[in-house]
Amino acid sequence: DIQMTQSPSSLSASVGDRVTITCRASQSISSYLNWYQQKPGKAPKLLIYAASSLQSGVPSRFSGSGSGTDFTLTISSLQPEDFATYYCQQSYSTLYITFGPGTKVDIK
Amino acid sequence: EVQLVQSGAEVKKPGESLKISCKGSGYSFTSYWIGWVRQMPGKGLEWMGIIYPGDSDTRYSPSFQGQVTISADKSISTAYLQWSSLKASDTAMYYCARLEIFSSGWYFWSWFDPWGQGTLVTVSS
DSSP: OOOEEEEOSEEEEOTTOOEEEEEEESSOOTTOEEEEEEOTTSOOEEEEETTTEEOTTSOTTEEEEEETTEEEEEESSOOGGGOSEEEEEEOSSTTSOEEOOOEEEEEO | OOEEEEOOOEEEOTTOOEEEEEEEESSOGGGSEEEEEEEOTTOOEEEEEEEETTTTEEEEOTTTBTTBEEEEEGGGTEEEEEESSOOGGGOEEEEEEEEEEEEETTEEEEEEEEEOOOEEEEEOO
């Protein structure tokens, strides 16, 4: 099984801050990595697929990078609506999927 | 608009059976895998399994194999998640999601989009 870890598990930030979340895979997964945003009481929403491709309709302040085992989600200027929990997910094993444990972003 | 609509919240007793549903619309239901994801209260996302409604090919996470059954009825564009004997530890929000697959040569990228709104299952005596 491919295990996913995320750091930090939570962070506090202010509106306008640059925020970086890291995801690490237990083995190389090339660019088979997706990012989701989940707000309280809502279903997850796709932000980034294939490590760095921005999903249609997602603001350009979100970006993804990385390959192999180490990946990053960056929010260039945090907005009030971005306070949420963020999950990475590997799709190296197309039909055997693993999510990371999540990173909660809250207001400082 | 591609949409997945899940059945409503359920309150059950331990030992009871349950089947929840996920109805797809706005796309060819038989051409995309549908996955199920569990989220226990205050916890993260756990992938449970996935089904291809076109031929009912089904794969399970080892953690959920034998604990739940995933099925689909392509005639009504609906996928299902069922339990034969619920436990208190099955209390959770359950999401369905469509698996989008992009291929380039030998390589396949996949991601979940869209997601259903979730079905809250509460198991309590």
